[in-house]
Amino acid sequence: MLHKGLTAGVWMAAAVALSSCNGVPGSSDVDIPSQRPTGTVSGFVVDDPIATADVRVFAFDDGVKGALLASTTTDSTGAYSLELRSKDRPVLVEISGGYYNELLSGQRIELNGAQQLTAVSDYRSGQPLTTMVTPLTHLAAALAQYKIAQGGTVQAAITAANREVSQLFGVDVVATFPRSIAESGQGSPLSSEQLYGFQLAALASWSQWASDQNGAAAQSTFSTIALSQLMAADLRADGRLDGRGLNLNGDGLMDLAFGIVPLNADFYRVGLAQQLLTMAAHPLNRTAAAASDLLPVAQGMATRSAALLPVPASNSVGSFNIYSVEPESFYHNGTIAFALLVDHPGAVAAVRFELDGLWIGDAANPATPTVRIDTTAYSDGPHQLQVTAKNQLGDEVIRSFTLNIDNSAPFINLTSAPVTHQQDYLATFTVGDTSAGVWRLLVQDKQIPLQQGKGQVALTLSVGRNSIPVTIIDLAGNRHDTEMVVALDQTAPQFGAGGGHSQAQFDLAGTVTRAPLQDDNGVPLRIETARADLAGVVINRAALDSSAIPYFALSASEPLLDGVGSGSKVKVEARYEKEGVAVGGWRTVAAVGTEYLVPLATETLAPAWLEATPAVTQGVRVRLTDEAGNSSEKLFSFKTSFVVSPFTLKPVADLGEGFFGSTGFNSRAGLHNRRFAANSYSFTNNTGKAFYLRPSEAASHNASRHVETLVRKHNVRLKTATEWQVRAVVSTVTNTCPVLGEYQAVAEIQNHTSSGWQAQQPPAVVLGVEALVSSDTPTLPADHGVWSNLPHFDGEFATADINVGEAVYSFTFDYLVAGDSATAPLSPLYLAHWTKSVDSPGDCPELGPLLQQRKQYEYESLKIGEIQTPANFYASESEQKGFSGTQFTVHNDDTDQPIVDIAGWYLIPANHTITITKTLRTPELVVDNDLDVASASPVVGYTPHRYDKRIEWNIGREITLTAVHNAGYDNLPAMSSRTVTVGTGQRQYQISR
């Protein structure tokens, strides 16, 4: 009773403990933490504002573009904002697509697939991050990538890169909003935001100037975004802004150029500084800032010894120029205002004039320099006017102009073109006189009416130099006989071969050959897509040749006629044509030495050239125009076979471990007929262009099921023994016919042959071949132990005669065996052919043959190896099945979206990172699970018992990628392809007991 009470007490105590505590004493609850707070990443994407651009934020943990964290799209002002849920980490903000309008030209620029802007920054979890994305942040990101590639830590590289670029441009390029200079200024004359706007405006101004230099339509090709790509490539290559970037082969550095305009340190140091000041003076500048406000910044840029710039700053001569408003060699008299033009008026700080080496004055307004000259203080004749212009950076440009002074006699200045191709020529001119004024003008002795010092006369010219006599008489009676020289040039400029066209690769039905370009090329040129753009390659023979960019070369000449010609002033223009239709307008081709080069590249042709099949005839029409207006044209035609440039894939990843490794052997049936991810193949499309990709299987896959078997085996040999039995004739010498005894076994009989009696024995024991049977006691053959008569061996008999009374019996006999020694020492087994000499007592029946034979069978059990059979044997066998069912999925890692195929072709955007995943379907295998094998049960039959032990799947990695340049989906069949085989060997997965 006491025991029961104590027991109940223990239980009650437990119950009380349970009910009185909130849970088990000592236990603690798990609190599910909150999710990481989001942080807002926002800013503006500005070249000019880039609208509808895709903004993607990537992890930048290892200094390379990592996982996509968030994405959004910019609005019409370039603003973006997105929520990011991430740990503290460096991030890469990348924008692509969208459009903007160039500040100066207003040209709408749509970013192509290869154009991006980036920024790198540090994200702090849950905290807002403001990051602008501009050409300058793109520079900083490129610099950070360079520093990381050199072994710097990611954090330090980002910090240093953003700091160095910000210092160079005088503004925090990541955090400051770049305010357009077209916005009205408020507050301080030059805020940081406005300075940032000026820096971007300077880039826009420089790209427009470069676009003009390249003869391109306003910034269509040579846009600010294109310039920023080139600048970033410059910095990414060697960490310095020195105009050196990675060459197209990717194995060295080359000089970079923006079309025909080279990039160099002066561009970054002085060119941009000048453009900064130019924009200050530009009508678009609606801020309160003037050039003087920007001067310290510009001077700082021009003179800074920043780490990014390769050489210490010096007062190098800038690239601005001075031009005379009037044609040189005009005659002047009296007091004149000599005016000049400068190409970067905002950049010019002072203009000094010297005549014949003596200072005569400074320009009151350096942007529009003018000087007043009293020519009467000088003698008649040519005088040298030297103009010295200084820009705000201290650089000087000095030009000399010839100033013709004529104060003693009237003079005439021809204002119409001195060279013409029109035989009927209208000459226009002005006349002047120092004081009295012109009274009469005679041209070819014919008086010409004058109106306010101007006149004109129709002339019929002869080819060559025409000297037209002119007589001018002033009111004071001074007479001046002179002449106007006008040249009639009706000869068109002529094409020359220059240094000859470049070498090129030609694709003749898949066979690639290398040969010089011809004027007319019927065989398509093989163009690798990474070499379809200049992408910074300078237009000269050395750079183009080393970059394997083909080009047409030509020279222009103008024959001199009677000492008159304009060969040195031939204007060369080129226009791209496709199927005989002009695409775009004429653009000026700059001379490279004594020749002109037209590279076959997007910048010098048109984007449309990338969308051509090998059947499409394309051309560059070149026009030469001389000073007289004569022109000649020549068409250089070609076809193109674009082929995707080589691209490198990362090592193939095997993905099957999660599928096979997570399944226990007992659940192996669940691995049958299942689709699984086998391999992934990643690459970044750095070929410069989008292309179509079609993956296909190139490997075989198989599954092996290894089975342990348990089976009983019985190895036997059939032993055959032959026995005879005979029934001998008991007596042959009575009056009656012979009688027969009982059957008895014999081991030998005597057989009568032609040569006498011979012993005959039963056949010897015969041993059969070894064979496996399916029974411990195999059944004996059906004739085992069955007696059967043996036919006579040979038909030879012995003969005998027996006299019985008067009768004589004759008979034959054979087969003698040992018999009753008293009566018949040898008893025959065969009696036949009875004949008698008299009728009595009559014939006896034939007896025999009385020899029978039977076979006695026996199975002899044998060993297999060392094991006596019958016995149970373990063995292994396997089932093998090949399988495929290959399917591919293609994923754009940059957008984190799948790429949908069109009839098996996937369009791969330029610069995007792609992952191809190959999936397979496993085969259906037999499942053998006979536990008798596992338990080694002694009772097994002769049918094998099977027990799966191990299954292997061998997954081949090799696939074939067929890449075709994107000239439009419809053109796919006509395009050349690049075939890449990826992956080697197999990965084996196995599960076993």
Add this chain to the structure above:
Amino acid sequence: MLKMDFRYLLLSVCLVSGNAFAAAIGMPEQAGRWGYSLGVAYATVDDPDAATRHDWALRPLNLVYTDTWRYDTRYWGELFYQESALDAAPGKIGQESRQLGARLSLQKSVLLSPAIVPWLGVGLQLSYDQFQKRHTVDSDGYLIGTYPDRDGLHATLLLNMVLERRISRDWGGALKLEQAVPLAEGVSELVISAVLLYRY
């Protein structure tokens, strides 16, 4: 609410008399000893989705019954209810586990020295387990994601060693060291317990 369900279930078991329990396991009640053990466990969960941390947990609710089976062999039975709280870590699932079940071991005394005669045993544990608040966190402790609760009946292999010391004629004390190895998806733990035994 689920925690309360466990309590009611355990309470209902507790309210069955000791005699009935002893009879249920087939032993004569007079020869057995009842006991209570208090232990600490270094536990982890064999989770199908990811690994879990090892953590310490108190094991305060164990009712013990043991009796001789043969001359040097005995069985050792327990009814228990226990909870574990495993914090999450990067790559490891955090969760709460609750277990209600019974253990039964066969133990054999081994003479190591006249003074040390431990009982070494093997046994099986059957328990109804619940795993709740399953979640993962990142390196800063923020929630990455949650997983559905799971529950089920689980079997666990036991290896144990008991060192006993008699306190009086009817009372005794013991130290038990036990390793529990789940056969599938249960709680794996190493437990050290102090046991108070009473012979009635």
